[in-house]
Amino acid sequence: MELVTRVAGASGMFCGGLCSYSEEIKMKLLGVKKETLDKFSVYSAETASEMSAGALERFACDVAAAVTGVAGPGDDKGVRAGTVYVSVRDRQREISKTLRLYEEYEKLDRDMIRSLTALRTLETVLELLETRKER
Secondary structure: OHHHHOOOOHHHOOOOOOOOOOHHHHHHHHOOOHHHHHHHOOOOHHHHHHHHHHHHHHHOOOOEEEEEEOOOOOOEOOEOOOEEEEEEEOOOOEEEEEEEHHHHOOOOOHHHHHHHHHHHHHHHHHHHHHHHHHO
16 A cells, blocks of 8 residues: 555545455455355465455445465465465456465565565556556
């Protein structure tokens, strides 16, 4: 969110954001199903997909993005730090990506994972917007 809102005039195109850190908030505010969390875990493409669908609906926006993953410093629930699931969608299409940042960078820390995730998510938003022009 900060990468977008640091630009003056962002309020003309940015509806809002939510840091849904806990599973409870993902369920209550974004509509992620408990069954999805139980079956696939909080760190999954399925969870990211339900998060972006919930954001699209609840924010009543044109495009929504969601990420979930492990920034570290260590692994969590058997998921390696640097594993991130990204979902970007509009009302017609979803782009999902699994980032394995540890495969791309020899040394990663929490801040780097968070920064790279934000950058890759914005790139995915741009990818979706480009395909909207073609439709």
